[in-house]
Amino acid sequence: MNDSLPPSPSDETAPSNETASAKLNFVEQAIERDLAAGRFDGVATRFPPEPNGYLHIGHAKSICLNFGLAKKYGGSCNLRFDDTNPTKEETEYVDSIMEDVRWLGFTWNELRYASDYFEQLYDWAVQLIRDGKAYVCDLTGEQTREYRGTVTEPGRNSPNRDRSVEENLDLFARMKAGEFKDGSRTLRAKIDMASPNMILRDPVMYRIMHAHHHRTGDAWCIYPMYDWAHGQSDSLEGITFSICTLEFENHRPLYDWFCQALKIHNPRQIEFARLNLTYTVMSKRKLLQLVQEKRVSGWDDPRMPTISGLRRRGYTPESIRNFCAEIGVAKFNSTIDVVKLENAVREHLNRVADRRMAVLDPVKLTLTNWPEGRVEMVEAVNNPEDPAGGTRQVPFSGTLYIERDDFREEAPRKFFRLKKGGGVRLRAAYIIDCHDVVKDADGKVVEILCTYDPETRSGSGSSDRKVKGTIHWVSGEHAADVEVRLYDRLFRVENPDAGAEGETFLDHLNPDSIQTITAKAEPAVAEAEVGTRVQFERIGYFVVDSDSSPEQRVFNRIVGLRDTWGNMEAKGRAD
RNA sequence: UGUCCCGUGGUGUAAUUGGCAACACGACGGAUUCUGAAUCCGUUAUUCUUGGUUCAAGUCCAAGCGGGACAACCA
Numbered sequence: 001m002n003d004s005l006p007p008s009p010s011d012e013t014a015p016s017n018e019t020a021s022a023k024l025n026f027v028e029q030a031i032e033r034d035l036a037a038g039r040f041d042g043v044a045t046r047f048p049p050e051p052n053g054y055l056h057i058g059h060a061k062s063i064c065l066n067f068g069l070a071k072k073y074g075g076s077c078n079l080r081f082d083d084t085n086p087t088k089e090e091t092e093y094v095d096s097i098m099e100d101v102r103w104l105g106f107t108w109n110e111l112r113y114a115s116d117y118f119e120q121l122y123d124w125a126v127q128l129i130r131d132g133k134a135y136v137c138d139l140t141g142e143q144t145r146e147y148r149g150t151v152t153e154p155g156r157n158s159p160n161r162d163r164s165v166e167e168n169l170d171l172f173a174r175m176k177a178g179e180f181k182d183g184s185r186t187l188r189a190k191i192d193m194a195s196p197n198m199i200l201r202d203p204v205m206y207r208i209m210h211a212h213h214h215r216t217g218d219a220w221c222i223y224p225m226y227d228w229a230h231g232q233s234d235s236l237e238g239i240t241f242s243i244c245t246l247e248f249e250n251h252r253p254l255y256d257w258f259c260q261a262l263k264i265h266n267p268r269q270i271e272f273a274r275l276n277l278t279y280t281v282m283s284k285r286k287l288l289q290l291v292q293e294k295r296v297s298g299w300d301d302p303r304m305p306t307i308s309g310l311r312r313r314g315y316t317p318e319s320i321r322n323f324c325a326e327i328g329v330a331k332f333n334s335t336i337d338v339v340k341l342e343n344a345v346r347e348h349l350n351r352v353a354d355r356r357m358a359v360l361d362p363v364k365l366t367l368t369n370w371p372e373g374r375v376e377m378v379e380a381v382n383n384p385e386d387p388a389g390g391t392r393q394v395p396f397s398g399t400l401y402i403e404r405d406d407f408r409e410e411a412p413r414k415f416f417r418l419k420k421g422g423g424v425r426l427r428a429a430y431i432i433d434c435h436d437v438v439k440d441a442d443g444k445v446v447e448i449l450c451t452y453d454p455e456t457r458s459g460s461g462s463s464d465r466k467v468k469g470t471i472h473w474v475s476g477e478h479a480a481d482v483e484v485r486l487y488d489r490l491f492r493v494e495n496p497d498a499g500a501e502g503e504t505f506l507d508h509l510n511p512d513s514i515q516t517i518t519a520k521a522e523p524a525v526a527e528a529e530v531g532t533r534v535q536f537e538r539i540g541y542f543v544v545d546s547d548s549s550p551e552q553r554v555f556n557r558i559v560g561l562r563d564t565w566g567n568m569e570a571k572g573r574a575d
Numbered sequence: 576u577g578u579c580c581c582g583u584g585g586u587g588u589a590a591u592u593g594g595c596a597a598c599a600c601g602a603c604g605g606a607u608u609c610u611g612a613a614u615c616c617g618u619u620a621u622u623c624u625u626g627g628u629u630c631a632a633g634u635c636c637a638a639g640c641g642g643g644a645c646a647a648c649c650a
Contacts, residue, residue, distance in 0.1 A: 023589055023598090050650050085649060141648050150646050152576045186648055196578040198645050207648035226650045249580055250645050271580085273643095278586095284650095326599065328588040330581090333643055337586055340600060350613060385613070416611065425609050458609065470609045538610045565611040 025329040027065070027270050031073065031241060034268060040240040043075030047101065048230065050082045051093035053284035054299040054306045055100045057320070057341070058275040064324035065272070066243055067106040076109035078237055083115050084229045086213040094214070096299070100307040105317045114229045115215045117236055121224050122176065124232065124262055125187055125205060129168045133261050134205060135161055136171040137188045144186070147193070148201050154194035155201045161190065175208055178221045182208050191257065199250050200257070203227055231255040235265045242267045245274040246331065275327070276335040279489040280305045281496050281505050295509060296490070302556050303490040303513050313487065314533050314543030314558035319345040338489070342559045349533060349541045349558070354382045354389060357427065357472040358521035358536040360484060362401035364476065365448040367432065370398030378458060380428040394522050396429050399476040401520045406471040407448055409437060412574040416469035418448070425470040427537060431456040472537045480526035482553045485545065486515040526553055533558065
């Protein structure tokens with residue numbers, strides 16, 4: 001017997017071998033080739049987020065990849081914040097990212113920040129100037145753009161390209177000392193303004209920004225650009241495989257150029273396709289917009305594809321890891337159907353979530369032959385998938401609530417639930433037969449009148465009567481009212497970004513993505529702790545939200561159960 | 576339009592690197608069921624196009640078509 005709900009399986013369990021697969025993806029193949037060829041002795045990776053937003057499911061793919069590779073090859077994986085742009089980065093994001101990575105079940109080898117390397121980066125920049133490979137440029141942002149040319153036309157050299165080493169050194173030192181205004185000068189690598197690869201047209205290494213940095217404070221007024229910071233950070237940390245997304249493919253020649261110009265350890269950059277999901281948006285900019293414009297309640301709104309949103313929605317770390325393992329890693333820019341994600345959490349929760357009964361849209365049902373005032377306790381299995389899950393006692397009486405949708409006065413042939421003149425099993429209790437209904441003035445059914453069959457109590461074995469269907473119920477006098485938030489997809493369309501002329505992703509928001517109702521639940525449900533996940537039988541999986549109070553539990557719908565009947569009915573095949 | 580990357584069932588990922596195109600999810604059908612869930616069984620459907628090399632091509636070559644990235648002092 002087990003009346004109260006046990007906490008859900010640990011969120012902190014370390015990933016098992018779920019990502020281990022006999023088949024190698026292209027990244028693993030590259031790693032094994034390099035290892036075999038002796039290019040590297042081992043595997044060192046890193047997950048390098050910029051702390052300018054919350055992590056989303058796309059980042060989970062990268063996290064699983066980077067940490068998974070390190071684990072698979074007995075190497076290490078660092079968490080490094082790419083914090084080179086103080087105007088966009090905040091400690092709030094740093095904290096949320098660390099929490100999310102831990103929650104997903106990963107432990108980083110070392111915690112680093114690109115800003116840890118500002119001093120070294122500066123020294124290396126001086127070295128490149130001395131080698132004639134970098135120069136201070138006086139062009140404004142607009143001029144720089146103009147001089148760069150276009151994808152089809154070569155760029156022109158900056159007028160300052162051939163400054164003397166001495167002058168460059170002097171100017172660069174004064175940039176650092178704060179003598180110049182924001183945007184007035186940059187330090188650029190001297191590569192090739194005519195390169196067909198735009199990235200190589202004398203890329204900017206440093207810009208002047210008199211801005212407060214979340215870690216270095218006001219120590220610097222020049223900040224390195226991504227290309228100048230990222231690869232060097234990788235090198236400093238002894239990273240062997242620098243895994244990043246496809247849009248950095250064009251940057252790889254520059255990544256290698258810097259390492260070779262500096263004659264430092266040169267990790268191998270490998271690019272993979274980022275995750276796209278149907279019915280959602282994945283860009284940080286758009287997610288930020290949803291938050292700022294209050295289209296959602298925050299970064300952790302249960303409809304958000306953020307890790308914190310999924311966590312609050314009730315997703316388990318294991319299900320997210322399984323999802324990431326299932327979708328694979330490749331260079332093809334694909335879009336995964338969200339049902340794949342939903343299936344992953346269903347699959348996990350089916351195994352571990354206790355079952356409970358709750359009626360979302362209640363209609364009263366009276367047992368006309370039930371002894372006045374009598375209450376029986378019936379025994380219900382907590383989880384048929386888990387023999388160790390035990391059972392619980394549920395109060396049963398003559399006044400019940402059932403799901404309005406589980407009753408029809410006149411039903412199609414394939415309707416296996418309760419109908420007038422028919423019988424149905426009440427889960428874990430008795431078989432009942434409906435003989436009448438009570439309606440209000442509008443003809444709406446307000447009460448269903450049934451008799452119960454005393455010989456059919458579950459587990460008694462005193463009758464071999466069979467019925468087609470089994471439905472869930474709660475006892476009227478014992479039911480607890482709980483708030484239930486029924487979440488649906490945030491967007492109505494598969495690809496919110498692919499709008500018609502003048503439309504934005506916001507035009508595709510689903511107005512019904514949240515519906516809040518009060519449900520009637522069996523008593524044990526009202527005692528569940530925040531974070532507990534349960535299956536409301538025949539409905540779906542739910543989690544106790546942090547908005548719950550001791551008096552009022554709030555449940556988020558994580559995902560519904562597969563609904564074969566609903567689909568049949570929707571497609572008109574119910575008869 | 577210049578450079579780079581990518582095209583395998585409905586969706587995604589494989590194919591021992593030139594040797595019978597497979598796996599998962601979906602869809603569909605059935606069995607089973609005190610959850611129309613889960614489980615089990617089965618069915619369905621694929622190499623972008625054209626040409627070439629070869630005994631043999633998803634894989635190599637050429638051309639074409641289609642998709643993506645790059646013209647921030649963002650990452």
